[in-house]
Amino acid sequence: MSASTAPATTDQVSAPPPTELAAGDHRRTLLGTALQSVLAVVTALILGGLLIAITDEKVRHAAGYFFARPGDTLSAMWHAASGAYAAMFHGAVYNPDGATVADSLYPLTETLTVATPLILAGLGVALAFRAGLFNIGAQGQILIGATLAAWVGFSWHLPAGLHLLAVVAAGALGGAVWGGVVGLIKARTGAHEVILTIMLNYVALNLVAWLLSLPGFQREGSSNPVSPAVDGTAMFPKLLGDHFRLHWGFVVAVLATVAVAWLLERSTVGFELRAVGANPRAARTAGISVTRGFVVVMLLAGMLAGLAGTAQVAGTEHSLTSGIAASFGFDAITVALLGRSTPWGTFFAGILYGAFRAGGVTMQSMTGTNIDIVLVVQSLIVLFVALPPLITFATRRSQEVAA
Amino acid sequence: MTTRRFRTLGALGLAGVTGLALAGCGAAPESSGDSSAQASDFKGCIVSDDGGFQDRSFNQSSYEGLKAAEEHKGIKTSQAESQSETDFEPNLTSMAQQGCNLTVSVGFLLADTTKKVAQANPDKHFAIVDDSSITADNVKPIVYNTAEAAFLAGYLAAGTSETGKVATYGGMDIPTVTVFMDGFSDGVKYYNEKKKKDVKVLGWNKDSQNGTFLSSFQDSSKAKTVTQNLIGDGADVVLPVAGQAAQGTVDAVTEANKGNKNVRLIWPDTDGYETLDSGKEFLLTSVLKEMSKSVEDVVTQAADGKFDNKQYVGTLENGGVGLAPYHDQQEKVGAELDKEVQQLKQDVIDRKVTVESKNAPKS
Numbered sequence: 001m002s003a004s005t006a007p008a009t010t011d012q013v014s015a016p017p018p019t020e021l022a023a024g025d026h027r028r029t030l031l032g033t034a035l036q037s038v039l040a041v042v043t044a045l046i047l048g049g050l051l052i053a054i055t056d057e058k059v060r061h062a063a064g065y066f067f068a069r070p071g072d073t074l075s076a077m078w079h080a081a082s083g084a085y086a087a088m089f090h091g092a093v094y095n096p097d098g099a100t101v102a103d104s105l106y107p108l109t110e111t112l113t114v115a116t117p118l119i120l121a122g123l124g125v126a127l128a129f130r131a132g133l134f135n136i137g138a139q140g141q142i143l144i145g146a147t148l149a150a151w152v153g154f155s156w157h158l159p160a161g162l163h164l165l166a167v168v169a170a171g172a173l174g175g176a177v178w179g180g181v182v183g184l185i186k187a188r189t190g191a192h193e194v195i196l197t198i199m200l201n202y203v204a205l206n207l208v209a210w211l212l213s214l215p216g217f218q219r220e221g222s223s224n225p226v227s228p229a230v231d232g233t234a235m236f237p238k239l240l241g242d243h244f245r246l247h248w249g250f251v252v253a254v255l256a257t258v259a260v261a262w263l264l265e266r267s268t269v270g271f272e273l274r275a276v277g278a279n280p281r282a283a284r285t286a287g288i289s290v291t292r293g294f295v296v297v298m299l300l301a302g303m304l305a306g307l308a309g310t311a312q313v314a315g316t317e318h319s320l321t322s323g324i325a326a327s328f329g330f331d332a333i334t335v336a337l338l339g340r341s342t343p344w345g346t347f348f349a350g351i352l353y354g355a356f357r358a359g360g361v362t363m364q365s366m367t368g369t370n371i372d373i374v375l376v377v378q379s380l381i382v383l384f385v386a387l388p389p390l391i392t393f394a395t396r397r398s399q400e401v402a403a
Numbered sequence: 404m405t406t407r408r409f410r411t412l413g414a415l416g417l418a419g420v421t422g423l424a425l426a427g428c429g430a431a432p433e434s435s436g437d438s439s440a441q442a443s444d445f446k447g448c449i450v451s452d453d454g455g456f457q458d459r460s461f462n463q464s465s466y467e468g469l470k471a472a473e474e475h476k477g478i479k480t481s482q483a484e485s486q487s488e489t490d491f492e493p494n495l496t497s498m499a500q501q502g503c504n505l506t507v508s509v510g511f512l513l514a515d516t517t518k519k520v521a522q523a524n525p526d527k528h529f530a531i532v533d534d535s536s537i538t539a540d541n542v543k544p545i546v547y548n549t550a551e552a553a554f555l556a557g558y559l560a561a562g563t564s565e566t567g568k569v570a571t572y573g574g575m576d577i578p579t580v581t582v583f584m585d586g587f588s589d590g591v592k593y594y595n596e597k598k599k600k601d602v603k604v605l606g607w608n609k610d611s612q613n614g615t616f617l618s619s620f621q622d623s624s625k626a627k628t629v630t631q632n633l634i635g636d637g638a639d640v641v642l643p644v645a646g647q648a649a650q651g652t653v654d655a656v657t658e659a660n661k662g663n664k665n666v667r668l669i670w671p672d673t674d675g676y677e678t679l680d681s682g683k684e685f686l687l688t689s690v691l692k693e694m695s696k697s698v699e700d701v702v703t704q705a706a707d708g709k710f711d712n713k714q715y716v717g718t719l720e721n722g723g724v725g726l727a728p729y730h731d732q733q734e735k736v737g738a739e740l741d742k743e744v745q746q747l748k749q750d751v752i753d754r755k756v757t758v759e760s761k762n763a764p765k766s
Binding site: 064065068069072091095103106110114213224226245312316317321323324326327358361362364365366368371 | 429430431448453481482483484486487488489490492493494497498500501511512515577618
């Protein structure tokens with residue numbers, strides 16, 4: 001991210017320096033960056049496959065007599081890597097061994113289910129990127145959104161429909177407050193949003209842990225840190241029947257993507273945000289309030305992450321625990337990066353990461369491949385996404401030095 | 404500059420290739436077909452909680468139990484590690500879909516999900532470690548009456564205490580923790596009655612069920628402070644029931660011994676002599692929960708087609724709980740006290756002495 005940044009300005013309320021991501025308006029560069037993303041994923045998968053092959057026990061055994069019969073090693077490597085990826089495909093897209101069509105398609109719905117919070121939180125991070133803000137706080141925003149959503153879900157008892165609306169509104173509000181605070185402090189004092197959001201993540205985590213030890217929040221008759229289950233009326237209905245975990249939260253994620261795309265491309269607010277992101281000083285000269293932009297974008301980013309928290313509570317988990325956000329808030333940063341901070345790019349990157357998570361489950365249980373491999377592949381993707389600007393930066397520097 | 408860097412890289416690369424070449428010089432095995440034919444079609448599976456299978460505690464022991472069954476019975480196995488609580492349901496569902504005949508869930512955190520997945524898959528069997536809340540035809544709870552083993556540890560602690568004070572504390576105020584503390588304090592009480600002594604227990608009051616807790620299984624710095632306070636109050640034997648946080652107690656005990664105090668500790672769950680990196684020399688004994696053995700038993704039973712939903716309770720009698728050897732503290736304990744402890748163990752098994760705890764699983 002910071003690879004392409006210019007030297008920091010000393011202006012008190014200035015955003016971090018403009019990034020390439022924010023400037024990607026041209027169709028040509030957009031196509032170029034999309035291609036880069038795809039290449040990053042492919043390269044990461046190949047390297048991940050090598051890693052799977054090297055760490056495989058059969059491969060190591062066959063490598064012991066590599067020069068006597070090299071074919072053994074190579075075929076063992078191929079089996080290890082292709083087996084692991086085939087299992088991942090089974091778990092993420094289509095299971096050919098399923099007894100019914102529903103069973104076969106179960107993995108795909110599972111991918112979309114896991115992708116839902118990733119897309120929503122990813123959109124929040126991407127939106128902040130576009131305004132030049134590095135929002136690391138999705139994790140905390142998800143947690144607070146989930147907390148408020150859960151509280152409305154289990155303590156208010158409203159008729160069906162209305163209850164779900166209240167839960168969604170509460171989740172969005174919780175996230176918006178947690179994100180908006182960052183925008184406000186940054187606008188008022190110039191404090192850096194990276195520090196603020198990281199710290200607020202800790203505050204959120206400990207706040208939830210503390211709440212879950214209070215009588216009103218802890219499940220009755222239990223000393224474990226788990227909230228009561230939310231009412232049935234507070235849950236997103238299942239999208240494809242009870243056999244699948246996929247719920248209407250996914251539709252919310254699609255709608256959110258459309259909304260963010262409209263906001264960025266068609267609305268005045270979106271134009272102002274992009275202007276602030278591209279060059280805050282120019283934006284100010286043009287009469288755009290930079291400080292207002294920070295507050296607005298962090299409110300919206302937090303709201304989207306809060307919706308991700310709502311999707312967790314009211315979609316899959318039913319009750320609040322301190323582990324409800326898993327690592328979605330941090331994965332969301334990667335998702336936004338891979339999606340090049342465009343709404344639809346983020347949407348598809350979210351689905352890809354959902355597929356990794358869903359497929360990883362099957363991969364480790366079917367082939368015994370360590371689940372950490374998935375994390376390695378995800379990290380490699382980030383590395384390769386960041387690599388092209390890094391190389392450009394490095395070559396430009398060396399040219400300058402040579403000149 | 405650049406050339407030198409390349410030369411270094413080249414040298415490194417050459418060394419690497421040579422290493423690989425040397426490593427690859429073994430003789431190829433004769434191809435004799437696949438000799439490792441599976442002796443059984445039974446598939447036993449396991450899902451960890453978010454501690455993972457390398458937690459040096461109950462996930463690891465349970466996993467080793469399944470692996471032992473794989474080795475001894477020739478069954479197929481599969482495992483899934485949960486990285487967070489949101490992974491429980493996908494992991495358990497995946498196991499059921501893959502045709503696992505028996506899936507072991509490790510830890511009470513998985514109780515809600517296990518119940519749900521077991522209901523959705525009535526033709527599959529499940530077992531859950533450390534939780535007895537589920538009553539279903541296809542779920543077998545595996546729990547431990549740790550109070551019995553902790554009772555022996557309490558007696559032993561009281562018998563070796565020079566200051567007349569021993570201590571225990573917990574990670575969280577939950578039954579699987581307090582059952583240790585109940586047994587420990589009863590063991591001390593029994594010693595007092597038999598020997599007409601007045602050894603005190605710090606950190607836990609069985610009658611009021613009040614005591615010292617960390618509210619965490621990870622916070623080892625808090626564990627250290629708590630232990631320092633207990634030692635400061637005069638305790639010279641400490642039983643931490645606090646998972647990974649108990650490392651703080653090891654540190655505090657080690658420091659106390661450097662400062663001319665003679666303090667020892669008792670490790671919970673596994674034999675600390677095998678799992679601890681340091682401070683082993685101060686280990687009096689360990690209160691063992693033999694999860695590895697019981698998981699192996701349950702899996703083996705199911706593989707033999709004898710699955711039942713009856714709760715398995717680990718006791719001194721069936722070897723599900725026990726005391727570890729004294730290792731370096733053998734001399735300190737002495738032959739006489741050891742004999743008394745062994746006798747006490749037999750008495751508990753023969754029900755001549757009853758160990759009661761409201762936190763113990765009901766059998």
